[in-house]
Amino acid sequence: MILPVKIRVKQVSKEELFEAHRKEEVLTYCQRCSNYEKNHSCPDFDFDAVRYLEPYEHATVILTEIETQPIQSIINQLDALNFQSRVFNNYMKEESDEKIDMSDIVSMHAFEDIKNQMSDQLLLLEDQIDQSIGLPPGSCTRCAVCLKQEGLACRFPEMLRYSLEALGFLVSEIYKAHFDMELGWAKGELPKQFCTCSVLMTKEKSDETLILGILEGMVLRINEEVI
Ligand code: SF4
Numbered sequence: 038m039i040l041p042v043k044i045r046v047k048q049v050s051k052e053e054l055f056e057a058h059r060k061e062e063v064l065t066y067c068q069r070c071s072n073y074e075k076n077h078s079c080p081d082f083d084f085d086a087v088r089y090l091e092p093y094e095h096a097t098v099i100l101t102e103i104e105t106q107p108i109q110s111i112i113n114q115l116d117a118l119n120f121q122s123r124v125f126n127n128y129m130k131e132e133s134d135e136k137i138d139m140s141d142i143v144s145m146h147a148f149e150d151i152k153n154q155m156s157d158q159l160l161l162l163e164d165q166i167d168q169s170i171g172l173p174p175g176s177c178t179r180c181a182v183c184l185k186q187e188g189l190a191c192r193f194p195e196m197l198r199y200s201l202e203a204l205g206f207l208v209s210e211i212y213k214a215h216f217d218m219e220l221g222w223a224k225g226e227l228p229k230q231f232c233t234c235s236v237l238m239t240k241e242k243s244d245e246t247l248i249l250g251i252l253e254g255m256v257l258r259i260n261e262e263v264i
Pocket of ligand 1: 177178179182184197
């Protein structure tokens with residue numbers, strides 16, 4: 038099954054983006070995550086968002102949305118073993134079969150797949166737009182195990198980027214303020230849509246048409262060989 042990814046972009050000033058900055062609150066969420074201090078893209082850092090984003094003035098917020106209704110209609114035919122996402126491996130492989138809910142597995146697969154695609158697309162955008170940097174949706178999973186866990190430097194420092202959450206932004210506030218969206222999520226159920234939020238920071242105002250042109254055509258593939 039191939040599902041189209043709908044992309045929306047909205048350009049805001051850096052000041053408007055920082056209205057969703059809740060460094061202390063978001064850090065408490067990060068501290069509850071198993072990636073905390075174990076991934077070079079995750080806190081704790083020896084810098085903060087103000088310093089990291091100092092060279093930039095504008096933020097193009099990029100929202101991805103995927104309707105999940107088509108997945109709902111085939112969810113009983115899916116097999117957990119066909120979803121080998123890094124998130125699944127990190128968080129679910131120790132769980133017994135009866136504890137693993139297919140909706141959660143598909144949601145994790147979708148998030149990781151879109152995160153990986155968007156991370157690469159943001160690097161492409163950085164190549165096209167002078168003085169820009171991408172903030173992808175989530176932690177880096179380029180290596181099977183982040184080298185930070187072995188006390189080593191990042192293997193791909195030129196591709197290492199930080200998510201909005203890692204920099205202390207409350208992403209739910211960004212959805213609400215700029216897209217009038219409140220995300221609902223219930224364990225064991227597919228949400229109506231899979232959504233991710235990324236940002237491309239730029240020094241000058243960017244061309245939204247150029248950004249949409251580079252991002253268009255993204256799809257999510259679900260277990261094609263089984264369906
Ligand atoms: S590229 Fe590898 S070492 Fe660097 S942050 Fe990502 S997972 Fe960690």
